[in-house]
Amino acid sequence: MKSLWLCALSLTAHEIGTTRVVAIIGEQYKIEVTTDAASLDEKLAQFGSFEDAYPRRMKIFFDGEAAQLAIARTGDVIVMTGAVPPGTKTFSLKNGWNFSTYALTVNGVTDWVDGGELSKPYSLEARAKSDVVRQYLWLGFTHIVPLGLDHVLFVLGLYLLSGKWRSVLWQVSAFTLAHTITLALSISGIIAVRAEIVEPLIAVSIAYVAVENILHKELKAWRIALVFGFGLLHGMGFAGVLQELGLPRGEYLTALLSFNIGVEFGQLAVVAGAFALVGWRWSEREWYRPRIVVPASVAIACIAVYWTVERVLA
Amino acid sequence: MVAAPPYNDSMKAFLLLAALPRAAHDLWIEPTTFFPALGQVVGAKLRVGQDLLGDPLPRSTPLINELIAVDSASRRALIGREGADPAGIARIDNAGLTIIGYHSKPSVAELPAEKFNAYLKEEGLRVPPATKSPVKDSFLRCAKTLIQSGAGGADRALGFPLELVAEKNPCALTGDLPVRLTYQGKPLAGALVVAFNKRNPDEKQSLRSDAQGRVQFRVDGAGMWLVKAVHIVPAGADWTSYWASLTFERKTAK
Numbered sequence: 001m002k003s004l005w006l007c008a009l010s011l012t013a014h015e016i017g018t019t020r021v022v023a024i025i026g027e028q029y030k031i032e033v034t035t036d037a038a039s040l041d042e043k044l045a046q047f048g049s050f051e052d053a054y055p056r057r058m059k060i061f062f063d064g065e066a067a068q069l070a071i072a073r074t075g076d077v078i079v080m081t082g083a084v085p086p087g088t089k090t091f092s093l094k095n096g097w098n099f100s101t102y103a104l105t106v107n108g109v110t111d112w113v114d115g116g117e118l119s120k121p122y123s124l125e126a127r128a129k130s131d132v133v134r135q136y137l138w139l140g141f142t143h144i145v146p147l148g149l150d151h152v153l154f155v156l157g158l159y160l161l162s163g164k165w166r167s168v169l170w171q172v173s174a175f176t177l178a179h180t181i182t183l184a185l186s187i188s189g190i191i192a193v194r195a196e197i198v199e200p201l202i203a204v205s206i207a208y209v210a211v212e213n214i215l216h217k218e219l220k221a222w223r224i225a226l227v228f229g230f231g232l233l234h235g236m237g238f239a240g241v242l243q244e245l246g247l248p249r250g251e252y253l254t255a256l257l258s259f260n261i262g263v264e265f266g267q268l269a270v271v272a273g274a275f276a277l278v279g280w281r282w283s284e285r286e287w288y289r290p291r292i293v294v295p296a297s298v299a300i301a302c303i304a305v306y307w308t309v310e311r312v313l314a
Numbered sequence: 315m316v317a318a319p320p321y322n323d324s325m326k327a328f329l330l331l332a333a334l335p336r337a338a339h340d341l342w343i344e345p346t347t348f349f350p351a352l353g354q355v356v357g358a359k360l361r362v363g364q365d366l367l368g369d370p371l372p373r374s375t376p377l378i379n380e381l382i383a384v385d386s387a388s389r390r391a392l393i394g395r396e397g398a399d400p401a402g403i404a405r406i407d408n409a410g411l412t413i414i415g416y417h418s419k420p421s422v423a424e425l426p427a428e429k430f431n432a433y434l435k436e437e438g439l440r441v442p443p444a445t446k447s448p449v450k451d452s453f454l455r456c457a458k459t460l461i462q463s464g465a466g467g468a469d470r471a472l473g474f475p476l477e478l479v480a481e482k483n484p485c486a487l488t489g490d491l492p493v494r495l496t497y498q499g500k501p502l503a504g505a506l507v508v509a510f511n512k513r514n515p516d517e518k519q520s521l522r523s524d525a526q527g528r529v530q531f532r533v534d535g536a537g538m539w540l541v542k543a544v545h546i547v548p549a550g551a552d553w554t555s556y557w558a559s560l561t562f563e564r565k566t567a568k
Binding site for chain 1: 363368369372399
């Protein structure tokens with residue numbers, strides 16, 4: 001899903017390497033470089049020790065002034081941290097360790113930058129609230145449609161259980177409430193569950209909902225409880241994405257709420273789409289379950305089982 | 315015998331630093347091994363960089379025109395998973411020389427005139443410098459690597475637009491290595507062809523090809539070698555450039 005999101009940014013074919021740089025700049029800065037460890041070691045063999053050589057070719061600038069870097073490396077991840085001088089207006093970065101094009105994300109804005117080139121200056125000045133709302137609503141929405149096929153299938157699974165609007169309403173509400181809770185808790189750092197655990201479980205939840213659709217046709221209370229539990233999981237997934245995008249300083253809460261509402265709109269769009277396509281005309285028909293609900297649920301379950309295996313192995 | 319370069323290690327480090335970064339980068343293939351056993355699976359790692367220090371270029375279908383393995387009996391596409399490094403793998407089915415080739419689709423670079431001119435100079439390209447920015451350059455990669463299983467075998471033309479062909483097997487060579495440069499299948503004369511060893515990238519042999527597109531290199535050092543050449547042609551108001559590379563390894567110094 002991460003790679004899909006990156007691909008969407010690339011308009012023409014470019015020689016894009018494997019390096020990613022994510023900068024979160026608030027009052028403090030944290031810059032995380034993920035790069036191929038073997039290639040870096042080969043370069044370091046030529047240029048000197050990591051502590052000594054790395055900062056010479058990895059430069060960050062606040063208002064054009066080079067900053068001192070506190071750096072630490074663990075395998076293929078390099079983390080640089082420090083304080084941002086008060087009143088700083090722009091941030092830019094020059095990564096002289098890569099030759100290929102790499103992805104640079106600064107406070108949620110991602111650009112492709114050619115290795116060795118100075119990035120554009122990123123403004124650190126507070127952005128208008130309306131601007132933040134618009135951006136994060138859109139990010140939340142596109143995270144469901146079209147980027148979050150797994151969430152789409154989950155919501156479709158909820159929709160397919162029963163043609164009754166009460167069933168959809170109860171389930172979607174439970175799901176929303178749950179993922180709002182874990183999204184907020186994860187983003188504020190109160191809970192932290194690794195993506196390696198969350199992502200396969202999200203796939204399992206999709207499979208479960210789809211299988212249940214095949215076996216049952218009425219909404220039961222425990223289904224709502226389960227959907228709530230799965231919502232907790234999906235919220236942690238959303239948090240992973242939002243953490244990667246970064247939240248603008250000053251407008252933290254605005255961005256978080258807007259993203260969540262954007263996700264909501266995305267889900268409603270899926271429900272509305274499914275209703276317009278099949279539910280509206282046919283949900284009362286006798287053949288609705290055997291011809292639509294069951295085959296669609298089987299397909300969703302198959303895809304979800306495949307994802308589960310893929311994510312466990314990844 | 316070649317005299318040692320007249321600078322010590324700290325100067326060498328300085329030169330390397332000064333040499334970076336260049337305006338444009340090489341692309342070459344680094345196989346997981348240059349000397350596989352028969353039946354062994356070899357990965358082809360694509361690398362972008364300079365002085366044979368590079369970044370991984372994972373498999374990207376939109377970029378690939380051909381990624382192939384050619385031996386005395388067959389020519390086949392390398393298999394691989396999107397986004398993977400190595401970009402493709404091939405089983406070595408026949409003894410002798412297996413050639414892995416990567417022929418890319420064009421990528422477009424928009425460069426400021428100074429940078430474009432710097433790259434013309436670096437690559438020894440004899441075309442008039444640009445006066446207006448930005449300059450649009452569609453660049454295509456034509457990379458090859460020679461993999462030796464057992465003994466013998468010869469490099470050959472794969473039909474890439476710009477192509478370097480080793481006219482003797484460099485893995486078991488005692489004299490100079492003749493290399494031929496062709497553009498659209500015909501010898502390319504007067505082009506700058508550069509060869510160097512990964513262990514000693516500062517010592518580059520830079521020669522212009524003769525009327526037959528030929529140059530002769532002294533490949534005496536052990537380790538991995540890169541031979542490279544660039545050709546640029548006008549495409550309307552813009553440019554199309556072709557980047558040929560050839561990598562191979564010598565087990566021992568001559």
